[in-house]
Amino acid sequence: MNKIKIIADTSADFTAEEAKAMDIAFVPFTIDAGKNTYIDDDTLNLDALYADMQASQEPTRTGCPSPYNYKEAILGTGSDEIFVVTISSKLSGSYNAAKTAVEEVKREHPEKKIALIDSKSASAGTANVVSFIHKRAEEGKDFDAIEREVREFADKQSTFFILESMDNLIKNGRIPKLAGKAVNVLNMKPIMRGEDGAIGLFQINRGFKKSLAKLAKEVIRINAEKSVEFITISHSHAEEKAKLFKSYIQDEIQTATIRIVQTKGLSSVYADFGGIVVAL
Known part of the structure; x- marks a missing residue:
């Protein structure tokens, strides 16, 4: 049976253990703080990031994943049913980058069902959207039903x-x-x-x-x-x-x-x- 897979940008807050248990594939942001560039993955040293943020008079900059990053993640799932969840499209270019990738993959692989979900949130809210998809998939709901329900969930979440x-x-x-x-x-x-x-x-x-x-x-x-x-x-x-x-x-x-x-x-x-x- 084809397993539904979930891809998320790193606005979704999960521990490494939670992400592994839920089989989430992350597409990371990059962070420029002071003179250092960080990749928002499990190797990120948060203490060093906080120190650089505090020490620098310059703003800390974040860079969203590229369409290429998203395409590689989508193809890397090995699945034909994929949800891609991003931070709110009003807060970052991550959603638009994912959209470009999803459209390209669909052209090249029309057999794949890919739903791009704007969480309309960030952090805890993006994580809840991912959790919602995962729980419904574990309950055995089909892809189309989950897509309908999660879009409604994202709209109503606070x-x-x-x-x-x-x-x-x-x-x-x-x-x-x-x-x-x-x-x-x-x-x-x-x-x-x-x-x-x-x-x-x-x-x-x-x-x-x-x-x-x-x-x-x-x-x-x-x-x-x-x-x-x-x-x-x-x-x-x-x-x-x-x-x-x-x-x-x-x-x-x-x-x-x-x-x-x-x-x-x-x-x-x-x-x-x-x-x-x-x-x-």
């Missing part, structure tokens, strides 16, 4: 993040310098949320712990409305914060799989040291 520091977003020009520094000085910890694949402001609170508590209430409310299946808490060297957040929600949410994971390189860059991302 993603939030809280940052300890705005420094990297300031360096990258993602937020105005004066506004970002004011937030840092006043110890304001905004809760940001995904809005149809882009990023918007959900709420501002003073102090990280207060934002965690406020976000927990929103996650509990969302679960009460739609009874979520997956909750992923990705953290950028902030495991204690992730565990605290889980403690806020676990008694109220009984049916969802709640998972805590360290961010991979790409998400570590944008979450910066101490940030968390929650998706459900």
Whole structure:
């Protein structure tokens, strides 16, 4: 029987052990921090990356996989039924690179069924999309049914993040310098949320712990409305914060799989040291 295979860019946060168990093939981003270039794979030294990010006055740059990288990964699966999952198309060129590769492979191999899925998210949210596909495949659902369901899942998923520091977003020009520094000085910890694949402001609170508590209430409310299946808490060297957040929600949410994971390189860059991302 032809096994459904999953390819993802490295916006999807999984441990090496999880990825191996789920048989996920990753197509990595590259990261330029200071004078060093990193490949976002299992050999990445996160401590060195964080140190370079902090030491450099220049913004940390990320490079998405090329169409060639995606094509090699697709052909390397040896499967005729393949899902390719990327970070939100509004946040990176990864989706467009994958689209070019998918179209080329389909022309050369019309027998292959390849679904390109825009996660409309990042980090924990991209990981949830991958988990959704994997679970449905394990349940024995056919390719077309999974494709329909996962597109609906991606459309309805909610993603939030809280940052300890705005420094990297300031360096990258993602937020105005004066506004970002004011937030840092006043110890304001905004809760940001995904809005149809882009990023918007959900709420501002003073102090990280207060934002965690406020976000927990929103996650509990969302679960009460739609009874979520997956909750992923990705953290950028902030495991204690992730565990605290889980403690806020676990008694109220009984049916969802709640998972805590360290961010991979790409998400570590944008979450910066101490940030968390929650998706459900």
